[in-house]
Amino acid sequence: MANNYYTGERAEIKIDGKTYELPIVVGSEGEKAIDIRTLRDQTAYLAFDNGYANVGSCVSKITYIDGERGILSYRGYGIADLAENCTFVEVAYLLTHGSLPTREELSEFSGMLNRFAMIHEDMIRFFDGYPPNSPPMAILSSMVNSLCSFYPEMTANPREDIDEMSARLISKVRTIAAFSYKNSIGHPVVYPRHDLSYCANFLNMMFDSPVKPYEINHKVVSALNKLLILHGDHEQNCSTSTVRMVGSARVNLYASVSAGISALWGPLHGGANQAVMNMLEEIHAGGGDFRRYVEKAKDPKDSFRLSGFGHRVYKTHDPRSWIIKQTCDEVLADLKSPDPLLSIAKELEEAVLKDDYFVERNLYPNVDFYSGIIYRAIGIPTSMFTVMFALGRLPGWIAHWKEMWDESDGRISRPRQIYIGPLSRPFVPIDQR
Numbered sequence: 001m002a003n004n005y006y007t008g009e010r011a012e013i014k015i016d017g018k019t020y021e022l023p024i025v026v027g028s029e030g031e032k033a034i035d036i037r038t039l040r041d042q043t044a045y046l047a048f049d050n051g052y053a054n055v056g057s058c059v060s061k062i063t064y065i066d067g068e069r070g071i072l073s074y075r076g077y078g079i080a081d082l083a084e085n086c087t088f089v090e091v092a093y094l095l096t097h098g099s100l101p102t103r104e105e106l107s108e109f110s111g112m113l114n115r116f117a118m119i120h121e122d123m124i125r126f127f128d129g130y131p132p133n134s135p136p137m138a139i140l141s142s143m144v145n146s147l148c149s150f151y152p153e154m155t156a157n158p159r160e161d162i163d164e165m166s167a168r169l170i171s172k173v174r175t176i177a178a179f180s181y182k183n184s185i186g187h188p189v190v191y192p193r194h195d196l197s198y199c200a201n202f203l204n205m206m207f208d209s210p211v212k213p214y215e216i217n218h219k220v221v222s223a224l225n226k227l228l229i230l231h232g233d234h235e236q237n238c239s240t241s242t243v244r245m246v247g248s249a250r251v252n253l254y255a256s257v258s259a260g261i262s263a264l265w266g267p268l269h270g271g272a273n274q275a276v277m278n279m280l281e282e283i284h285a286g287g288g289d290f291r292r293y294v295e296k297a298k299d300p301k302d303s304f305r306l307s308g309f310g311h312r313v314y315k316t317h318d319p320r321s322w323i324i325k326q327t328c329d330e331v332l333a334d335l336k337s338p339d340p341l342l343s344i345a346k347e348l349e350e351a352v353l354k355d356d357y358f359v360e361r362n363l364y365p366n367v368d369f370y371s372g373i374i375y376r377a378i379g380i381p382t383s384m385f386t387v388m389f390a391l392g393r394l395p396g397w398i399a400h401w402k403e404m405w406d407e408s409d410g411r412i413s414r415p416r417q418i419y420i421g422p423l424s425r426p427f428v429p430i431d432q433r
């Protein structure tokens with residue numbers, strides 16, 4: 001990667017009476033950073049920032065976010081344009097290849113997705129080994145890691161044949177997710193079909209059955225495309241940073257993505273969509289009064305947080321949440337299935353946006369707030385919501401893994417720490433402790 005983001009400007013830092021200079025870098029949209037890579041060598045000091053809120057861990061050409069203005073773009077294209085005009089497969093290509101596909105490129109990519117859609121029959125038997133009610137994210141993460149065993153040629157030379165490996169992963173993750181669901185309800189798996197688009201295929205694998213064929217609803221397919229596109233990438237979030245960090249040890253794509261899936265599982269990250277739904281269901285069961293939840297979230301002595309609100313980067317509306325809210329209204333109207341949880345969610349949002357606690361802390365609805373209501377209307381169980389997030393985020397993880405792998409000055413990710421534990425304790429034999 002050409003280092004044209006160095007401006008020649010330098011920041012001065014004064015420590016222990018001495019002044020040191022550090023280079024300044026500027027990104028495409030003018031965001032500035034101080035390159036502190038020589039800080040420790042020059043000064044013997046470390047930079048300390050738990051949670052990494054002030055640290056740029058890499059330079060990247062994939063996704064841009066302006067958290068103050070609520071802007072998100074993939075490879076330079078605005079998220080609203082992509083969600084309105086593209087299929088998920090086109091956006092997956094954009095993220096993983098860097099440009100929108102031509103018709104020929106799209107047809108070749110879609111052909112690969114079809115070719116790789118099956119999983120090895122031996123893998124299907126794995127599902128039987130999980131206890132009933134196993135968390136779908138645990139299954140997804142371990143099944144993706146298992147792909148290393150079935151495609152060892154891909155792991156011997158991890159960067160070679162990356163296009164094939166990405167298509168294989170994007171296609172198989174969808175099959176694994178649907179098979180895992182079918183297995184969890186004790187139904188036979190439904191195999192992928194070459195005549196269906198990516199999202200229609202997924203829905204068919206989820207909901208078709210030998211006794212009742214699934215009828216593809218194009219509005220639902222379009223909503224799913226939108227949801228997956230909106231989740232496609234979000235720069236250095238926890239799971240993506242995990243994929244890059246694990247990959248920096250030069251581990252293959254499958255193992256790196258498997259680690260990313262585990263990170264996404266957490267309720268502060270992708271698991272929030274499931275937590276939102278559980279919260280809305282509880283509120284509904286309790287008669288619809290959400291005030292207790294708002295008060296709990298504001299109580300400094302209570303660790304409870306209002307799921308679906310707040311974001312590390314956005315200090316205004318998450319641009320994805322508008323689109324999801326609108327899609328939610330459209331899908332529910334089209335399916336003629338009004339959901340009382342949507343009314344509760346809207347009332348809760350209205351109350352929160354007027355509440356000083358949330359206003360002062362810039363806490364707005366995020367991508368996870370309304371997405372679950374759409375998934376619920378489509379028939380996807382709450383326990384699978386975070387799996388849906390993973391399906392969408394996969395092209396982003398792949399794009400970051402590739403970018404990380406290709407960095408000319410890439411090094412293994414290895415943060416330091418400030419040790420504050422005891423020093424030089426004399427050893428005490430076990431029977432004298």
Ligand code: CMC
Nearest residue numbers: 267268269270272297305306307308309310311312361366
């Ligand atoms: N409910 C109540 N208070 C909140 C919330 C919330 N959802 N989010 C942040 N705060 C408060 C927090 O208590 C703190 O207050 P104070 O200054 O009085 O200590 C202040 O706002 C700043 O919070 P923070 O913890 O420093 O913010 P963060 O950037 O570390 O955390 C977050 C970001 C997304 C983890 C957090 O907002 C949160 O826990 N939200 C709920 C979970 C959620 O919806 N996660 C999905 C995020 S978007 C998709 C994704 O990443 O997967």
